């Protein structure tokens with residue numbers, strides 16, 4: 001039975017041998033898929049909803065679905081992630097990344113569910129390079145602006161929410177046609193002998209499987225306060241270094257040539273250097289995540305056994 005104690009939305013969940021119930025949106029994406037698999041394997045009662053089951057931009061449907069299932073935890077993994085396309089489709093990006101999370105947060109708040117929302121390193125401009133949770137956000141493209149708006153709306157609608165910022169995600173998803181940087185590099189190596197990759201954008205690659213596990217640890221932490229958390233694999237690299245490691249671990253011989261963002265022809269402004277410091281996780285005493293290189297090796301074994 002789910003009991004809510006206290007007037008300040010302090011949520012105490014009494015499970016009494018009942019599995020904890022979890023609703024996941026965007027469940028067919030990389031993180032949604034990993035979270036679904038992980039929580040199911042730990043005996044949680046999981047309701048994974050892909051876009052065709054719940055479009056988070058449909059306010060009435062969101063309210064109806066959440067009221068009908070009354071989950072104890074809601075994790076929003078749905079997002080409009082195409083950074084380049086977002087520049088031309090600002091309305092669509094804001095609908096999925098800002099309005100949708102607001103509707104979910106409002107409904108979560110109304111039933112006293114713990115709401116977890118996922119955000120991004122792209123809320124920062126990259127000038128500071130190393131960012132903790134308290135550093136001010138300053139997005140420099142439409143995708144980043146829509147995700148930052150989402151964070152603010154979520155916090156206003158559901159003050160007990162947990163917002164997780166992560167970066168450079170790679171992982172398996174139930175959609176075989178889905179893309180991430182690792183898959184793109186593997187495909188490029190099949191078609192070309194020489195590949196140009198930018199060497200002036202730095203970040204922290206993060207494996208969706210590792211992130212899912214850390215989210216579970218955080219949710220199981222009794223004293224985890226609400227607010228923003230940065231969660232990434234350890235160690236920073238450039239896109240060029242990331243690509244080189246992918247090829248090296250995959251045993252591919254294609255050559256990678258470093259290139260500046262200016263020469264790459266990208267029309268979108270991207271932060272040059274964002275290393276999300278996982279400060280609040282450390283303060284809670286949770287172990288840091290492993291270096292991305294180790295996680296990448298495991299991911300490659302998963303997709304190329």
Ligand SMILES: NC(=O)c1ccc[n+]([C@@H]2O[C@H](COP(=O)([O-])OP(=O)(O)OC[C@H]3O[C@@H](n4cnc5c(N)ncnc54)[C@H](OP(=O)(O)O)[C@@H]3O)[C@@H](O)[C@H]2O)c1
Nearest residue numbers: 026028029030031051055056078079118120166167168169
């Ligand atoms: N990928 C990265 O490099 C990265 C980096 C930093 C932060 N993040 C954040 O991490 C979270 C998870 O990212 P991810 O890589 O797992 O994303 P993903 O693989 O692109 O999955 C996102 C899912 O959301 C679904 N979706 C899109 N519009 C929707 C809507 N209106 N209603 C319901 N579902 C909808 C998509 O379905 P369709 O495919 O059918 O549209 C897709 O299955 C997102 O919040 C993202 O912003 C990602």
